[in-house]
Amino acid sequence: MSEARSLMLSKKASRRRRLASLAGQSLLFLVTSLSSVAVLFIFIFIAKDAIPFFELRGFREFFSSTQWYPSHRPPEFGALAIFFGSAIVTLGAALVAVPLGVLAAVCLSDVLPFNLRQIAKPVIEMLAAIPSVAYGFFALVVLAPLLQTRGGGALSLVLWAVGVPVSILLVIVLGEMAGERFPEKVRRPVTFLAMALLGVAALAGLLRAASFLNDLKIASGANALNASLILGIMALPTVVSVSEDALQAVGRDLRMASYALGATRAETLLRVIIPAAVSGIAAAVILGIMRAIGETMVVWMASGNAAQIPQPWFNFLEPIRTLTATIAGDMGEADQVTGSARYHVLFAMALCLLVFSFLCNVASEWIVARTRRRMA
Amino acid sequence: MAGTSTRKLLDASFTGFGIMSIVLMAASLLVILAPIFSKGISAYVFRATIEHRKAQLDLFEEGSEKRLHEELGRVAAARKPVYDMLSAFDAELASKPAAERRPYTAELKELKAELRALLGPIPGESKRMLIRDHYGQTRWDRALVEQHRVLFAEQYDYSDPTKPGIKIWVPRADRFKGTALEPLFPYVRDHLGDMLLPRWTFYRGFLTQSSRDAHFFGGIWPEVLGTFYLTIGAMLFAVPIGVISAIYLVEYARENALIRLLRSCISTLAGVPSIVFGLFGLAFFINAAHVSNSKSVLAGSLTLGLLILPTVIRSSEEALRAVPATYKQAALSLGASTWKSITSVILPAALPGILTGIVISMGRAAGETAPIIFTAAVSVGKPLSLLQTLTQPTPALPWNIYNLCTEHEAVDEIRHVQYGMVFTLVVLVLILNLSAIILRARLSKKLRT
Numbered sequence: 001m002s003e004a005r006s007l008m009l010s011k012k013a014s015r016r017r018r019l020a021s022l023a024g025q026s027l028l029f030l031v032t033s034l035s036s037v038a039v040l041f042i043f044i045f046i047a048k049d050a051i052p053f054f055e056l057r058g059f060r061e062f063f064s065s066t067q068w069y070p071s072h073r074p075p076e077f078g079a080l081a082i083f084f085g086s087a088i089v090t091l092g093a094a095l096v097a098v099p100l101g102v103l104a105a106v107c108l109s110d111v112l113p114f115n116l117r118q119i120a121k122p123v124i125e126m127l128a129a130i131p132s133v134a135y136g137f138f139a140l141v142v143l144a145p146l147l148q149t150r151g152g153g154a155l156s157l158v159l160w161a162v163g164v165p166v167s168i169l170l171v172i173v174l175g176e177m178a179g180e181r182f183p184e185k186v187r188r189p190v191t192f193l194a195m196a197l198l199g200v201a202a203l204a205g206l207l208r209a210a211s212f213l214n215d216l217k218i219a220s221g222a223n224a225l226n227a228s229l230i231l232g233i234m235a236l237p238t239v240v241s242v243s244e245d246a247l248q249a250v251g252r253d254l255r256m257a258s259y260a261l262g263a264t265r266a267e268t269l270l271r272v273i274i275p276a277a278v279s280g281i282a283a284a285v286i287l288g289i290m291r292a293i294g295e296t297m298v299v300w301m302a303s304g305n306a307a308q309i310p311q312p313w314f315n316f317l318e319p320i321r322t323l324t325a326t327i328a329g330d331m332g333e334a335d336q337v338t339g340s341a342r343y344h345v346l347f348a349m350a351l352c353l354l355v356f357s358f359l360c361n362v363a364s365e366w367i368v369a370r371t372r373r374r375m376a
Numbered sequence: 377m378a379g380t381s382t383r384k385l386l387d388a389s390f391t392g393f394g395i396m397s398i399v400l401m402a403a404s405l406l407v408i409l410a411p412i413f414s415k416g417i418s419a420y421v422f423r424a425t426i427e428h429r430k431a432q433l434d435l436f437e438e439g440s441e442k443r444l445h446e447e448l449g450r451v452a453a454a455r456k457p458v459y460d461m462l463s464a465f466d467a468e469l470a471s472k473p474a475a476e477r478r479p480y481t482a483e484l485k486e487l488k489a490e491l492r493a494l495l496g497p498i499p500g501e502s503k504r505m506l507i508r509d510h511y512g513q514t515r516w517d518r519a520l521v522e523q524h525r526v527l528f529a530e531q532y533d534y535s536d537p538t539k540p541g542i543k544i545w546v547p548r549a550d551r552f553k554g555t556a557l558e559p560l561f562p563y564v565r566d567h568l569g570d571m572l573l574p575r576w577t578f579y580r581g582f583l584t585q586s587s588r589d590a591h592f593f594g595g596i597w598p599e600v601l602g603t604f605y606l607t608i609g610a611m612l613f614a615v616p617i618g619v620i621s622a623i624y625l626v627e628y629a630r631e632n633a634l635i636r637l638l639r640s641c642i643s644t645l646a647g648v649p650s651i652v653f654g655l656f657g658l659a660f661f662i663n664a665a666h667v668s669n670s671k672s673v674l675a676g677s678l679t680l681g682l683l684i685l686p687t688v689i690r691s692s693e694e695a696l697r698a699v700p701a702t703y704k705q706a707a708l709s710l711g712a713s714t715w716k717s718i719t720s721v722i723l724p725a726a727l728p729g730i731l732t733g734i735v736i737s738m739g740r741a742a743g744e745t746a747p748i749i750f751t752a753a754v755s756v757g758k759p760l761s762l763l764q765t766l767t768q769p770t771p772a773l774p775w776n777i778y779n780l781c782t783e784h785e786a787v788d789e790i791r792h793v794q795y796g797m798v799f800t801l802v803v804l805v806l807i808l809n810l811s812a813i814i815l816r817a818r819l820s821k822k823l824r825t
Binding site: 041236300 | 392
């Protein structure tokens with residue numbers, strides 16, 4: 001009994017120990033809350049320098065005018081074209097990154113054997129690791145001259161590379177589907193006829209589009225297309241890894257059940273697994289978009305930096321200008337006139353970016369949380 | 377419902393598209409890295425001319441003086457005919473009347489400028505201000521470009537008024553037909569090797585020397601050192617805070633509203649655009665907190681540290697969670713306190729995983745540009761001492777890559793420096809990531825056994 005007692009702490013010692021542990025824990029908590037303090041400070045300090053701009057110039061001009069002449073007298077601060085530029089390159093990046101990224105994620109999680117996956121993973125990691133300025137350098141020094149001198153040819157080559165397999169597949173599937181509507185006897189000839197007709201139509205369409213692209217003259221290689229392509233490649237790793245996690249999280253049960261019902265792998269994936277993982281994939285797309293819209297160096301170097309809305313608006317071959325590039329590019333000059341509208345307008349832009357990325361974050365978290373609740 | 381054959385075809389083509397997308401991804405990686413590697417290496421390994429060796433000896437006292445003198449003698453002999461022809465032509469012009477002299481003056485001036493750019497100052501002329509005017513072409517590839525400019529003059533063809541002028545190259549020899557200068561052009565064409573003595577060189581100084589005359593000479597040491605300081609500074613700030621936060625979140629925190637708020641703050645921080653970090657660094661660290669009077673390595677490091685903090689927290693959290701619960705239970709059952717079990721059992725077990733995350737975020741910090749534009753980076757600067765990092769701005773690889781390929785006065789002439797910088801940065805980052813991959817592979821092997 002007395003031996004057992006000596007193992008236990010005295011009341012005083014136990015209290016001391018509990019106090020120390022409490023103090024230690026609160027210290028750890030304080031350190032952990034530093035990142036929340038940082039977020040708070042970021043919002044406060046960006047807003048603090050952004051508000052004077054709105055006090056000086058109001059909201060209307062900033063959000064509705066396309067006249068961006070900050071160094072004129074009197075200056076004009078219409079940032080609509082710049083907002084549009086950010087939106088259009090982000091849209092372009094999403095058009096590149098989402099289909100490619102989701103397909104690659106599906107392939108990584110369900111199609112490739114383990115060994116090949118081990119090779120593909122480092123490729124994605126390397127794409128994520130390359131610094132943005134290296135991407136920007138590639139866009140400016142390699143891709144832009146290529147687009148300018150041989151842009152049309154390159155574009156039509158891409159069209160052929162993507163268009164031929166897609167249209168062959170479409171022709172065969174549509175032909176078979178058409179044939180199946182007819183009785184057994186005439187099914188084969190009808191199928192062939194449908195395929196032939198569709199094939200000719202597809203070929204004609206491809207030729208037409210390719211010759212249109214081939215004749216395109218690209219005035220400047222630094223344009224929205226260039227920036228979108230590179231941003232899309234940069235957003236790929238995020239889209240791939242987050243959607244792959246979502247696909248993995250669906251679990252084996254659903255897959256096995258679907259295969260047991262006789263579905264092929266494509267049907268299982270398209271009708272069962274992807275719908276089940278769609279919220280995770282949506283979160284992946286949102287994160288990819290955040291990566292694209294917040295990226296600075298690539299758009300600064302490769303988008304042409306012209307504050308204009310292209311005519312027509314979807315013309316990706318025109319130079320554009322984005323929010324991030326404007327902040328990066330104009331700060332050097334605006335820095336000397338701290339306190340002027342010209343300085344504060346850049347903070348107003350940063351505030352818009354900050355609010356947008358915050359909303360995106362909330363949205364993706366909400367989506368993930370909702371799915372988790374539903375799964376449980 | 378489609379027929380079986382269609383379904384099989386659809387299945388196969390779905391697989392095909394999936395594999396195509398991965399191949400496309402690998403191909404784009406290759407397409408981006410190939411020019412950076414192939415041309416980047418040429419900043420280190422290239423055919424250096426005698427002018428390179430001369431500049432190295434003059435500016436950095438590198439190389440053997442004796443050998444250079446011997447080579448300079450050979451080169452002078454090979455160049456003598458060129459300069460003889462020039463002075464012969466000068467004499468010829470002086471003897472002619474002014475009316476005949478006039479058409480040649482502009483042409484001669486242009487030719488002399490190109491010759492100066494190719495071979496360095498013409499003997500007997502007064503010395504010029506800029507260092508780049510003291511030497512000819514230091515690289516054989518650039519020398520060939522310059523040789524072309526000596527042999528051919530650039531002209532624009534406006535014969536078709538509907539189109540903008542087309543660039544054409546006209547042989548200069550035609551313009552000096554029948555003069556003492558006519559044989560100069562074939563001589564320059566055939567004897568350039570003797571005049572410049574190109575030799576394959578491994579130029580170690582590209583990494584270890586400072587640049588002279590706006591990167592026309594020397595290397596990128598200040599930029600490399602600046603990147604090093606910024607990265608280490610960011611890690612000094614982010615690693616302790618990040619690891620401690622991860623320990624708290626994994627081992628102590630209970631799931632309640634406060635912790636959920638903390639977690640969403642961390643993911644918000646991860647989503648803040650890098651340029652906004654830069655503005656925040658300017659507005660807070662420099663303008664409000666006055667950590668330094670203007671841009672400094674310290675302010676840049678703090679900003680970068682904030683940027684990578686969420687990455688460090690997340691990867692450390694993952695590593696800590698991967699430690700089997702039995703480890704902790706065993707430690708606790710032996711009577712260790714929670715803190716003791718963390719420091720003596722859990723942390724050592726999670727260390728390789730934490731290190732992996734740290735190394736990857738180091739790569740991120742080294743390559744980020746936007747946050748340091750307003751807080752730390754300058755275009756030109758000397759390598760800093762450790763103490764100066766508290767107050768002085770520094771050149772850094774990412775910023776100087778941008779600066780050199782957009783704002784430099786002679787962008788095309790120093791392409792190799794830009795490629796060399798990008799190559800150095802990418803190799804640095806990839807080495808960091810590669811070591812993370814290897815670290816992780818060894819870790820997973822250890823966990824499996």
